[in-house]
Amino acid sequence: MKRVLLVDDDADLRLALKLALEASDYQVIEATSGQEALHMQRREPADVLITDIFMPDSDGFEAIEGFRREFPATSIVVVSGGGGRTKLDYLATARLAGADATLQKPFEIDALLETLRAL
Amino acid sequence: MDEVRLLARSFQASIDAMRASEERLRMALAAGRMGNWEWDVRTGRVGWSPDLEAIHGLEAGTFPGTFEAYERDVHPEDREGVRRAISRSFEGGGDHHIEYRIVRPDGAVRWVEGRGKVFRDPSGAPLRLVGVCTDVTERKQAEDQLRQAEERMRSVVDHVVDGIISIDEQGIIQSFNPAAERIFGYAATEAIGRNVRMLMPEAYSREHDAYIANYVRTGEAKIIGIGREVEGRRKDGSTFPLELAVSVFHIGARRYFTGVVRDITERKRAEEALRAASRAKDEFLATLSHELRNPLAALTAAAHVLKITDATKEPAIKARAVIERQTRHMARLIGDLLDIGRVSAGKVGLERERLDLAATVGRMLNTWRGSDRFGRHRLTHSLDEVWVDADPARVEQIAANLLDNALKFTPAGGTIRVTVGPEGGEAVLRVADQGVGVEPAEQGRIFELFEQGREDGSGMGVGLALVKRLVEPHGGTVTIESEGEGRGATFTVRLAAVARPEQAQGGEAAVLGARSVLLVEDNDDARQMLEAALVSGGHRVRTASDGASGLALAAESAPEVALIDIGLPDMEGYEVARRMRAAPGGRGIALVAITGFGRPEDQQRAFAAGFDAHLTKPVTAERLKQALASLA
Numbered sequence: 034m035k036r037v038l039l040v041d042d043d044a045d046l047r048l049a050l051k052l053a054l055e056a057s058d059y060q061v062i063e064a065t066s067g068q069e070a071l072h073m074q075r076r077e078p079a080d081v082l083i084t085d086i087f088m089p090d091s092d093g094f095e096a097i098e099g100f101r102r103e104f105p106a107t108s109i110v111v112v113s114g115g116g117g118r119t120k121l122d123y124l125a126t127a128r129l130a131g132a133d134a135t136l137q138k139p140f141e142i143d144a145l146l147e148t149l150r151a152l
Numbered sequence: 153m154d155e156v157r158l159l160a161r162s163f164q165a166s167i168d169a170m171r172a173s174e175e176r177l178r179m180a181l182a183a184g185r186m187g188n189w190e191w192d193v194r195t196g197r198v199g200w201s202p203d204l205e206a207i208h209g210l211e212a213g214t215f216p217g218t219f220e221a222y223e224r225d226v227h228p229e230d231r232e233g234v235r236r237a238i239s240r241s242f243e244g245g246g247d248h249h250i251e252y253r254i255v256r257p258d259g260a261v262r263w264v265e266g267r268g269k270v271f272r273d274p275s276g277a278p279l280r281l282v283g284v285c286t287d288v289t290e291r292k293q294a295e296d297q298l299r300q301a302e303e304r305m306r307s308v309v310d311h312v313v314d315g316i317i318s319i320d321e322q323g324i325i326q327s328f329n330p331a332a333e334r335i336f337g338y339a340a341t342e343a344i345g346r347n348v349r350m351l352m353p354e355a356y357s358r359e360h361d362a363y364i365a366n367y368v369r370t371g372e373a374k375i376i377g378i379g380r381e382v383e384g385r386r387k388d389g390s391t392f393p394l395e396l397a398v399s400v401f402h403i404g405a406r407r408y409f410t411g412v413v414r415d416i417t418e419r420k421r422a423e424e425a426l427r428a429a430s431r432a433k434d435e436f437l438a439t440l441s442h443e444l445r446n447p448l449a450a451l452t453a454a455a456h457v458l459k460i461t462d463a464t465k466e467p468a469i470k471a472r473a474v475i476e477r478q479t480r481h482m483a484r485l486i487g488d489l490l491d492i493g494r495v496s497a498g499k500v501g502l503e504r505e506r507l508d509l510a511a512t513v514g515r516m517l518n519t520w521r522g523s524d525r526f527g528r529h530r531l532t533h534s535l536d537e538v539w540v541d542a543d544p545a546r547v548e549q550i551a552a553n554l555l556d557n558a559l560k561f562t563p564a565g566g567t568i569r570v571t572v573g574p575e576g577g578e579a580v581l582r583v584a585d586q587g588v589g590v591e592p593a594e595q596g597r598i599f600e601l602f603e604q605g606r607e608d609g610s611g612m613g614v615g616l617a618l619v620k621r622l623v624e625p626h627g628g629t630v631t632i633e634s635e636g637e638g639r640g641a642t643f644t645v646r647l648a649a650v651a652r653p654e655q656a657q658g659g660e661a662a663v664l665g666a667r668s669v670l671l672v673e674d675n676d677d678a679r680q681m682l683e684a685a686l687v688s689g690g691h692r693v694r695t696a697s698d699g700a701s702g703l704a705l706a707a708e709s710a711p712e713v714a715l716i717d718i719g720l721p722d723m724e725g726y727e728v729a730r731r732m733r734a735a736p737g738g739r740g741i742a743l744v745a746i747t748g749f750g751r752p753e754d755q756q757r758a759f760a761a762g763f764d765a766h767l768t769k770p771v772t773a774e775r776l777k778q779a780l781a782s783l784a
Binding site: 045048050056065137138141 | 453
């Protein structure tokens with residue numbers, strides 16, 4: 034069973050994604066910041082990191098950078114609502130920083146599952 | 153005979169010459185509007201030439217020939233001056249030279265210039281006064297016009313808001329108007345005669361010398377006639393942006409430059425404010441996108457779970473809860489967004505009624521507890537009855553936005569403290585958080601629309617702006633106090649307090665048997681659960697999460713009942729009870745111990761410390777109710 038580390042500061046979003054992923058037989062562990070995700074990964078590594086970008090304590094870019102440095106084998110999927118038609122395209126920046134795939138919130142769960150399968 | 157003829161011819165020639173000379177003089181006098189006169193002092197007889205009569209507007213030969221007749225023609229205001237000038241000529245000096253007005257028979261006023269000379273006998277007594285008189289009205293008028301034009305120009309230069317400075321080809325300041333004095337801080341006397349470079353920062357002054365040199369050499373004007381923005385330097389050394397327009401003028405062969413300068417500091421500031429507003433709007437749109445997409449993502453995921461799992465199983469139940477919370481959250485977000493527009497446009501009317509601010513806020517806190525909004529935080533509160541005339545829906549919105557803000561910026565595990573109560577004739581609501589705080593410099597802007605608390609884009613800059621726009625129509629104020637970054641913040645809303653309505657018996661605080669209860673419990677869940685049970689029983693509750701703050705609250709609020717957990721982080725509940733009893737007024741408090749240990753010796757120990765009752769965990773609402781009733 035693939036292990037997913039889910040990083041988002043929004044508790045409800047974590048809960049909903051966790052429920053959805055668990056229903057598709059993923060094992061899900063949660064973190065609320067980039068720093069916390071790194072600590073958890075060092076203790077018990079996950080196969081995939083799914084991270085938000087905007088988080089109050091330590092943001093998604095920190096997570097991407099840390100994972101690329103310490104855990105190059107871990108796949109990274111970035112999900113953010115900040116991309117798209119606004120001036121700053123966070124998702125494009127995340128891909129440059131080393132994310133394997135990006136999804137703009139809101140996304141269909143099937144699209145996320147497809148992304149995870151394709152990694 | 154020849155001699156006689158010769159003499160006669162010569163005499164004739166002299167007479168001809170004299171006639172010619174007289175004719176020339178007459179023509180000259182007429183051309184110059186000049187007339188001559190002679191006053192025989194001994195006879196008093198005054199003779200005028202026809203030209204002088206013409207100047208005075210008289211027919212030739214009609215001047216009566218007296219000084220009095222002459223004086224009558226002089227303008228009444230100038231008579232004294234004329235008389236004085238003539239007497240001076242008689243007494244001491246020889247010539248006189250005066251300008252004065254005359255009034256012609258038709259009433260026309262003319263300016264004349266008179267020159268006169270006194271002739272005396274060998275003893276020095278005056279014999280005759282002889283003189284010429286010139287009509288100088290046109291010159292006078294031209295002079296007047298010039299003076300008026302100059303005055304008009306001077307008035308413009310002196311009162312215009314723009315600085316006007318003229319310099320010569322060497323850059324030496326020739327004139328410096330009052331506006332230039334104001335703009336640069338130099339007095340005109342300090343500036344005139346010095347090089348204009350002193351009004352420019354170093355970089356510009358070097359450029360300036362090159363400009364002038366180049367213009368003088370080539371006639372090629374880089375800045376003549378067109379405005380451009382440059383930097384100015386004041387007397388105190390400070391620099392500022394200014395707009396400069398230069399024109400060139402000549403006096404004789406010399407060239408001068410006039411610079412019109414305008415201090416555009418304010419305009420620059422306004423432009424910067426506009427850019428900042430535009431930036432804030434862009435950031436707002438970026439954040440709005442995030443804030444709206446996030447709950448949608450949660451809703452999408454939850455809907456997916458409902459689709460693929462058994463509706464009666466736990467995942468579906470949790471997913472439904474997510475949907476409930478997130479739709480509520482989105483509804484509030486959208487409501488705020490729509491409200492801010494309507495409130496800003498002044499379209500929101502208040503439906504005021506008399507309400508207990510403490511009860512209104514208390515109800516809201518309970519609802520939020522029920523929906524687990526405080527899951528990651530600790531909430532303490534102290535709610536004292538105080539009445540206001542306010543729109544209950546708006547009051548809830550104000551409190552909700554302040555709480556939302558506190559939750560958003562306080563890290564998990566942090567405490568949020570809510571207090572409501574009367575303070576010097578006002579009803580005061582305070583929400584204190586342990587969040588990121590606000591730097592003093594930022595505090596003025598925190599209530600502005602689209603001002604976000606943080607660079608990372610959390611928060612939209614709508615909630616607090618809405619609070620301010622809802623509080624102010626109530627005649628109230630909202631303020632923030634924070635010692636700065638990382639030091640938390642306290643928001644204070646002040647509304648005018650009003651008298652409690654006479655029929656107010658039904659409020660939560662007025663339930664029969666209601667007590668003021670102090671609850672000291674360090675476990676968040678237990679504290680919140682007990683508090684909710686007490687509040688729903690109509691009691692007024694204050695909470696503390698450790699012994700020290702419990703003791704402080706007891707001293708401050710003199711509760712009727714104190715519920716004290718025994719296992720507190722800083723001191724044992726027994727110690728708290730002993731100190732509470734020993735404090736002034738502590739005898740009257742009913743003390744209830746809450747412990748995890750129900751053995752008889754535990755109860756004994758509690759009673760020895762001063763407790764009146766002893767409750768073993770878990771404390772249910774029913775048992776709590778019984779315990780409180782038994783203390784009556």
